[in-house]
Amino acid sequence: MSAAYELAKLRALRILPQPLDRTERDALRDAALLAGRGLVDVSLPDGSAAVVLSWPDGHEPVVLSEASRSATSTVQLVLAACLRSCWPDPDAPPYPGVAATEEQVLTALEGLETPSAEPEESSRNGRYRARKSALRVLRACAFLQPDAGDGVVRLGPAVALWTPAEVAELRREHHVLPGRPEERT
Incomplete structure (x- = not known):
């Protein structure tokens, strides 16, 4: 799947399992950077890896x-x-x-x-x-x-x-x- 699609999916769901393929992971990180966002690696309750969209430090929307x-x-x-x-x-x-x-x-x-x-x-x-x-x-x-x-x-x-x-x-x-x-x- 395209990185743009995965980024849109991440925006909607707020958290996604981390792509296992390094190329997909790097593409998602690059797409997030182009959108002025970042990725934070987190662990799910079952111990599996996931990612969450973040804002650059100091640029979080006031509402958040x-x-x-x-x-x-x-x-x-x-x-x-x-x-x-x-x-x-x-x-x-x-x-x-x-x-x-x-x-x-x-x-x-x-x-x-x-x-x-x-x-x-x-x-x-x-x-x-x-x-x-x-x-x-x-x-x-x-x-x-x-x-x-x-x-x-x-x-x-x-x-x-x-x-x-x-x-x-x-x-x-x-x-x-x-x-x-x-x-x-």
């Missing part, structure tokens, strides 16, 4: 670099719970992390509720719906893998593009990310 900072507080909290659930060992690279269930992620957020004047049941249902919606937003922004319909959460390719400084900061603060109730001590 600020996506997690301008998100609603619910989306930020759900991302934090996903990180803690899918990245249990801060000494390991955050991507690809491990799989977690949606229920593990949502349970990690229990206890973070603020008192409300709403009836308990109504308030709980509203939080649950908002957090499920936040999972959809995070999947759409590639912070999480697309929903496979199996109730499993996996970190997405946008996490693989975090800078070493961002990952170092997350490692320092890993202990304050919302975890499962048994992890909160």
